[in-house]
Structure formats: structure tokens, C-alpha cells
Amino acid sequence: MARGRFITLEGPEGAGKSTHLALLAERLRAAGLRVRTTREPGGTRLGEAVRAILQHDAAGEPPLPRAELLLFLACRAQLMDEVIRPALRQGEWVLSDRFCDSTFAYQGYGRGMGLGALRALNAFATEDSEPDLTLLLDIPEAESRARVSGRGAADRFERERADFHRRVAEGFRNLARDTPRIRRIDSSGTPEATAEAVWAAVQPLLQEGERP
Ligand code: T5A
Numbered sequence: 001m002a003r004g005r006f007i008t009l010e011g012p013e014g015a016g017k018s019t020h021l022a023l024l025a026e027r028l029r030a031a032g033l034r035v036r037t038t039r040e041p042g043g044t045r046l047g048e049a050v051r052a053i054l055q056h057d058a059a060g061e062p063p064l065p066r067a068e069l070l071l072f073l074a075c076r077a078q079l080m081d082e083v084i085r086p087a088l089r090q091g092e093w094v095l096s097d098r099f100c101d102s103t104f105a106y107q108g109y110g111r112g113m114g115l116g117a118l119r120a121l122n123a124f125a126t127e128d129s130e131p132d133l134t135l136l137l138d139i140p141e142a143e144s145r146a147r148v149s150g151r152g153a154a155d156r157f158e159r160e161r162a163d164f165h166r167r168v169a170e171g172f173r174n175l176a177r178d179t180p181r182i183r184r185i186d187s188s189g190t191p192e193a194t195a196e197a198v199w200a201a202v203q204p205l206l207q208e209g210e211r212p
Helices: 017-030 045-056 065-089 100-110 115-126 141-149 162-178 191-210
Strands: 006-010 035-039 093-097 133-138 182-186
Touching: 006 017, 006 100, 017 035, 017 093, 017 133, 017 191, 035 065, 045 065, 065 093, 065 100, 065 115, 100 115, 100 162, 133 162, 133 191, 141 162, 162 182, 182 191
Parallel strands: 006 093, 006 133, 035 093, 133 182
Antiparallel strands: none
């Protein structure tokens, strides 16, 4: 059985990752593929429990930066072994709302941790697995703020200062420039225009699958 493909969607808050993950999953299913969707942090019982700690201080105190990093990586290790790798082995396409590039952007560029150490720790958590394709949905910072502020109580990351969000956004763009698997997509237009750009970016993977 052919191995499935692993696609991640990344970007700042409100960029449209959840929206486009759902639309892409629908389109891939319509093309006859078996698709599994997941998210980080989350996607397993352990991951969802840790998500509440990471985003909403469910432990009663906020995790300090190194603890925060290790909690994200613990979620990733669990998700990789429990969901992603088995699904890929079964020939499913896996779409994840955030993955390793969020760690590099938020904990690396945002919190100021060294990218070399983050890459090594991420490799340990994933046993060296990488996405086949990453779609970076990019929007101007003001647009991200406007989309997030329109939807109720902010989580711990959304409450970070503007300069943190600026570093994260810049970090994502640097990662896209330096990493061939990352495709940067403008997500500031209409959802329809973004969905078409997402679909175009996925075509090479679909065509690979058609080769004998
Ligand atoms: N984190 C995560 C780390 O710090 N390190 C890590 O390693 C990981 C994995 C997770 C938080 O954890 C941090 C980063 C995050 O802060 P989250 O809930 O997964 O939090 O992430 P959010 O980005 O906050 O999720 P959102 O749901 O807010 O953002 P989405 O998914 O990007 O946006 P979406 O699709 O829910 O909503 C977009 C809105 O914009 C409108 C839509 O109608 C919708 O209202 N819109 C468009 N949507 C798509 N395309 C367009 N062109 C649109 N135009 C308008």
C-alpha cells in the first residue's frame, strides 16, 4: 500500500488554518483519498488535556518557557505515534492544523530560544519525521489581530504583546524562505481565493501519487 501524505497548515492566529484545513480535507476526499485531520496541540486525549494547560492555564499556573516547549513536544510525540504515523502507513493523507513550524516560530522567534536546539528536540519528538508539504497562510499582523479580537476571550498566546506577534510572523516568513517544503500563501483576500491557492499548492503531491 502506498504511504499517505502529510500536510501541515501554519501561520499566525486567525490566518485561516482551521477553515482551509476543513476545505482541503473535503476536496481531497472528493478526489477519492482517505483523509485524517488533526491539530496541535491536541489530536489525542493527552494532547487535548495539555492544550488546556498551554492555552488556558488549566494547571493553575502558566508554564514557564522551557516547560511550555516540552509540553508542545510531548503532545507532538504522542500525536506522531498514536495518529499520524499509523494513518500514513495505512495510506491516509494526514492534515494537521499546526505542527513543528509553530514551535520554531513561537518558541524560537517569539520566545527567543535557539533554533538549533529546537530542531534537535523536535527531531527527537517526531523521530525525524517531517511534513511532505507545509502551507504557511500569511496575513498582515493587523488583520490577524482584527480576526482574533472579534471572537471572544483571548487565550494565553493571543494575549501576548504586539512585538511577540511581530517576531512570530517574521519567523514564519523566514522559515518559508529557508525551507523548501513550506509554501507561503496570501490569506488576506477572500476565503475562495485562498482555497484556490491552497489547492494549487497541493497539486504536485497529487500528481506524485498518480505516477506508477
Ligand atoms: N503554539 C502551537 C506554539 O506556541 N507552539 C507550538 O508548537 C504549537 C503547535 C494554538 C496556539 O498554540 C501556539 C500557537 C497558538 O497561539 P490554535 O487555536 O491552534 O492555538 O491557533 P489559532 O491560530 O489561535 O487558531 P485560530 O482558529 O484562531 O486560527 P485559524 O485556524 O488560522 O483561523 P480560522 O480558520 O479559525 O478563522 C479565520 C477567520 O478569518 C475569516 C474566517 O471567516 C474566520 O472567521 N477569514 C478567512 N479565513 C480563511 N481565509 C480567508 N481568506 C479569510 N478571510 C477572512
